[in-house]
Amino acid sequence: MKIRTAAGILSALLVTQAWATEKQILWGDTHLHTNRSFDAFTNRNFSVGPDEAYRFARGLPVEHPGHKARVQLETPLDFLVVSDHAEFLGNIRHLYNVGIPTEGMGFFQKLRVWYVQYLIRDAIKKGEGRAFFVRQLPEPFDTPQEAISEWDLAGSVFPRVPILEDQAWSDIADAAEANNIPGQFSAILGWEYSLIPGGANLHRVVMTDLDGESAKVFQPFGSDDSLYPEDLWAWLDKTSEETGGNFIAIPHNSNISKGAMFDTITMRNEPIGPEYAEIRRRWEPIVEVTQYKGDSETHPVLSPDDPFADFEDYPYYIQRDWTEYKPQVGDFMRSALIRGMQIEREIGVNPYQFGVIGSTDAHTGLAAAEENNFHGKFATDSMPSSKLEGWSDNANSSFGWAMGAQGLAAVWAEENTRESIMQAMKRRETYATTGPRIGLRFYGGYGLDATALEASAFPYESSGAVPMGGELDPQKGSAPVFLVHAMADPKSGTLDRIQIVKGWVDEAGEANEQIFDVAWSSPDRMQADGSLRPVPNTVDLETGGWSNDAGAASLTAEWRDPEFDPAVAAFYYVRVLEVPTPRHSLLDKLALGGDVDTRRPDIVQERAYSSPIWYRPSE
Structure with missing residues (x-):
């Protein structure tokens, strides 16, 4: 064992630079939401869009969407993925500022759109956007498989307007191209597939190394396209072949998945088989193990002999009504890695042979993971005085201080380009930090x-x-x-x-x-x-x-x-x-x-x- 005291920190920094001879550590955030995400906008992020998000990550000053002060990273990031929700991409922002286009709609369709516009605009203007958002969350179910069987894809109050989603995706692609500086900063395209059946978080961030123009030929695949991750992977396979681009999907917040993220069965309630395991391994080589909504390494219930297991717990399911949090094997990285080996003994393939990264999941558009430079999960909880306010009237609901100021993705890559970063992730030469x-x-x-x-x-x-x-x-x-x-x-x-x-x-x-x-x-x-x-x-x-x-x-x-x-x-x-x-x-x-x-x-x-x-x- 060798140690170096704090006095030797300068020499340590010099060694860090020397490490870059062949591969270098690149620091980034693969999970960042702007005002194009419906929940970011309803929580009053009106001003920070994709361009501002990339500029902030590059170290430039921007205006905070909540308290309006100038904010800036002390040390810029090397890469950023703007990963707005694919579902209703850009719709709520356009609805609030301009209105939903109703050309070609029948009378009753128009009536519904006008009514929804009134509800959303009124809630946001009154400062009740968060409460409105919470009312749209799913009813709790014990298992996501049960919830999916009763899910109505057409039942959402939020309107889906493809022409607006196309425009929002085009805006994100243009912002990425404007901020991409190969060798210095990689502005990477991505989105979030936001599946949450019965309050079980099964979200994935999808990212690609495609340039903006090439990515405009498709529209991001969301949970409003399919409730089954297998269909997402099939879409990635097809789109990768058609575009020549590389894609990966990154699960996050397994800690609040009700045991389903790393389960022994699929969302179709079938046992995991070799084909499923191989496909999942291909498209999901890494997972996001730490972020604002808690840490997913392990839990004291699952690792009772680990004195450091009780770290940044987040016992709040994303659902309309509160239910008691129950940590399960399928919720955490360590137990999932072991479960993958157990499954491999049965079927010959390990579906959970993954690497790890950290990221933020900030909805302010600001990728900040430092304790002394933490700008809140949402614009509405960005000030100390607002962080005790709950997400709902329930005393057990989440609140601003429940969020951890974490984390970051570290990637060992040959160069700072989209392609090199993606290849490092595919070979799992990555690690996570909590900031x-x-x-x-x-x-x-x-x-x-x-x-x-x-x-x-x-x-x-x-x-x-x-x-x-x-x-x-x-x-x-x-x-x-x-x-x-x-x-x-x-x-x-x-x-x-x-x-x-x-x-x-x-x-x-x-x-x-x-x-x-x-x-x-x-x-x-x-x-x-x-x-x-x-x-x-x-x-x-x-x-x-x-x-x-x-x-x-x-x-x-x-x-x-x-x-x-x-x-x-x-x-x-x-x-x-x-x-x-x-x-x-x-x-x-x-x-x-x-x-x-x-x-x-x-x-x-x-x-x-x-x-x-x-x-x-x-x-």
């Missing part, structure tokens, strides 16, 4: 030595090693070696520790997980029982300041699994923890004078998650 730009390298192989990480470009391919997202074949008589190197974000907390999380399925088919501390900030933290003494919490609750002295600027580990069994398949991923720092809820509390119950923690321990490396035994 800080923690540098992370993770390799697995045989006969490796940590000194290799000191080179400016570790030639892992020539050594037979694989990076995060890769698969390790067995080597007779040898256990794999894992190399990890993490570097702190100089604008955030220093590092507490590096952990490696292992998951496997035993002979009885049961799920198993284990967490190993492999590097930490100070040697004297190791206790007699093999556990680590917690890193000191130095956050000053009166000022929001903290000390980085207890953490390390850089940590390196060379690790072998002490319980490795060459006959047992397993996955390994890295979790990096920072020292405790102030959460945005504490900073807001201080801004309001301190006498406020935010109902959320004052402290956060930011982190990074790597994509796994899978070990496969001989057949």
